[in-house]
Amino acid sequence: MTVKTLDHVNIQTRDMATTIAFYSDLLGLVAKTAPRRKPEERQWLYAGDRAVIHLNLFGTDNTYPREVISGGPTGAIHHVAFECDGLDDTIVRLEARGLRFERAELPEIKLTQLFVTDPNNVLLELNFRY
Numbered sequence: 001m002t003v004k005t006l007d008h009v010n011i012q013t014r015d016m017a018t019t020i021a022f023y024s025d026l027l028g029l030v031a032k033t034a035p036r037r038k039p040e041e042r043q044w045l046y047a048g049d050r051a052v053i054h055l056n057l058f059g060t061d062n063t064y065p066r067e068v069i070s071g072g073p074t075g076a077i078h079h080v081a082f083e084c085d086g087l088d089d090t091i092v093r094l095e096a097r098g099l100r101f102e103r104a105e106l107p108e109i110k111l112t113q114l115f116v117t118d119p120n121n122v123l124l125e126l127n128f129r130y
Contacts, residue, residue: 008044008050008051008052008053008054009052009053009054009080009122010053010054010055010056011053011054011055011056011118011120011122012056012057012058012120013055013056013057013058013119013120014057014058014120015119016040016043016055016057018119019055019118019119019120020043020045020055022118022119023045023053023118024045025093025097026090026093026094026097026099026116027047027082027084027126028047029045029046029047029052029053030045030046031043031044031045031046031055032044032046032051034054040057041056041057041060042054042055042056042057042060043055052082078123079115079122079123079124079125080122080123080124080125081124081125081126081127082124082125082126082127083127083129084126084127084128085128086128087112087114087128087130090114090126090128091114094114094116099116100116100117101114101115101116102114102115102116103115110129110130111127111128111129111130112127112128112130113125113126113127113128114126114128
């Protein structure tokens with residue numbers, strides 16, 4: 001077996017609308033109802049033709065049952081990283097929404113990173129290569 005790429009991240013949320021708005025407004029992801037699910041229970045967020053985030057409403061069934069603590073630590077997952085374009089536009093979007101973020105520069109690999117948390121306390125690393 002060979003791992004080719006990260007497929008998606010699954011986030012449990014108590015506020016589907018706020019979470020969808022966050023990812024739609026900030027990252028331009030498009031929400032679509034997950035196959036065979038009710039729209040209020042499952043939404044998949046797409047980057048182009050790929051669902052990169054699966055949102056599940058707390059209290060609904062999951063393919064694999066596992067306890068998740070809302071707003072608490074996300075198990076052993078420290079953060080989720082996305083390769084992005086449009087650094088300046090992203091900073092404008094973050095500032096316009098009053099979102100606290102951190103910036104890190106790694107010039108030796110020509111990388112700028114922005115760190116921001118989503119409404120569910122999931123830390124995102126947004127990577128911009130130059």
